[in-house]
Amino acid sequence: GVHGFQRVTLAELKEHNTPDDAWSVFNGMVYNITPYLPFHPGGEDELMRVAGRDGTKLFMLTHSWVNLDFMLKECMVGVLVRG
Ligand code: HEM
Numbered sequence: 001g002v003h004g005f006q007r008v009t010l011a012e013l014k015e016h017n018t019p020d021d022a023w024s025v026f027n028g029m030v031y032n033i034t035p036y037l038p039f040h041p042g043g044e045d046e047l048m049r050v051a052g053r054d055g056t057k058l059f060m061l062t063h064s065w066v067n068l069d070f071m072l073k074e075c076m077v078g079v080l081v082r083g
Pocket of ligand 1: 033036040041042043046047049050055058059062063066068071072
């Protein structure tokens with residue numbers, strides 16, 4: 001079940017759109033991408049394009065083979081909900 005996950009709305013997600021406080025959604029899950037920014041092989045600017053929004057489509061276009069769930073396990077914030 002989803003117990004233990006924070007429920008995040010789209011409005012809330014949109015507020016986290018700066019490098020110091022960047023959240024993004026991949027496959028319905030919300031991640032804090034700020035700690036990963038300096039490590040992203042594609043650069044910070046590329047990753048910041050999806051800050052505050054759903055990054056699933058761009059992620060799949062660039063590197064669908066990357067195991068995001070595993071890499072950002074520690075950065076998971078919660079689950080995106082309607083509202
Ligand atoms: C490269 C991880 C999001 C654009 C990479 C690579 C990893 C990675 C591991 C190296 C892949 C390889 O060499 O096979 C991640 C993770 C993401 C993320 C964990 C989500 C948190 C994004 C997004 C974009 C993007 C949203 C585009 C807007 C790129 C590009 C490269 C790259 C262009 C290629 C860099 C190069 O080889 O010169 N990323 N990425 N990434 N990523 Fe991401």
